[in-house]
Amino acid sequence: MHIRVILPVIGESLLDSVRREAEAWAAPGTTIDCVSLERGTASIESEYDEALSAPGILQRIDEARADGVDGVFITCFGDPGVHAAREIIDAPVVGGFEPATLTALSLGEKVGIVTVLPNVLPMLNSLARRYTIERRIGTIRVVDLPVLGLEDHDVLLNRLFEQASDAVGKGEADVIILGCTGMLGVAEELKKRLADKGFDVPVVDPTGAAITWLESCVRLGLTPSRTTYMPPPAKDRAV
Template sequence: MKLTVVSPLISDDFTEGVRKEVEHWLGPDTDVEVVRIQRGPASIESEYDEALAGPGILEEVVKAAEGGAEAVFITCFGDPAVHAAREVVDVPVVGGFEPAVLHALALGEHVGIVTVLPNVVPMIRSLIRRYGFTDRVGSVRVVDMPVLTLHDPDTLLTRLHEQAKAAVDADEAQVIVLGCTGMIGVAASLQERLAAEGTFIPVIDPTGAALLWLESQVRLGVRPSRATYLPPPAKKRIP
């Protein structure tokens, strides 16, 4: 199976981190390529950043499909350009939010998300409403760390634990989703730390969830519906 991961950021550093993480999740039969956009933001922390990254993401998704990718992961929790991408290619495409939350929904009653900054909370709540998940997903908390500081795993883990615990204690959530695909390699540790306090709380890593989701879609032989994602009519478009 051939998968492409599109990083919606202009930084090569992040691309490198993603490459390592991706290999952790996939089997030996899956061939992954990680690419990044050429124009756009250094990180996504607002709807503004999402909009700037849009055209670049779509360019890379189309290139990937033309190059034979059987599935594409746009590695950002805000699902930027995901629905647009489904209109223009004939393979499964997901972002970080949708597969992580769908996985979480089968693990407990209420799903809580812990993300980076207050800036993206309204965007995430808009996604929850857009996808129709308000009955089951309500709690959105923040570690209050910009994306570009997430490489410090100790601080990140401490703050994730604080917020996850608070959400569970207040009975806001019984399952935790990490709300940023830049929170790499901490899900298992957080899950362990929470369990050590007495109650097993599953923690979903959005990168792992997305990659296994795409593998499943390919193995199930499905891809997005053309009755929801119609091909855009031909017309003049200036890139």
């Protein structure tokens, strides 16, 4: 099975760590490759960034289709370009939000998300409503760190723990989701710290949830519905 990971930002400095993380979650026999964008933004932290990155993402989707990949992970928690992508490729496509939240629904009553900056809260609330799962989202919190400031694991873990334990303690969350696909390699440690405090709740890593989601879809023979995701009519396009 061949999964293409699209890192929807410009620059190649993060490609290696993103690919390694995706490979760590993948099943034996799954081939992962990873591309970033030619055109787009350095990170996605607003509707503005998301809009600017969309054409660059769709260019990568075009290539993925040509390459005959089996599934595509657009590695950003805001699911940028996901629905447009499904219109033009016969393979499952997910971002970070949808597989993580749907997975979480089977684990507990209220889902708590801890993301990066307050700027993205309206975007995530909009996604929750679009997917009609807003009544199960108990809280969306922030660590107040930009996407490009997540590399210090100690700071990140401390802030994640602070928000997650407060959310669970107040009854606002029964499952915690890491709300940014850039929060690499901290899910297990966060789960352990929460358990030490007496909060035995699952922690969902969005990259892991996305990779396994795609693998499941491929094994189940599932691709986007063509009555929902109709192929775009032919016309002039100059982008």
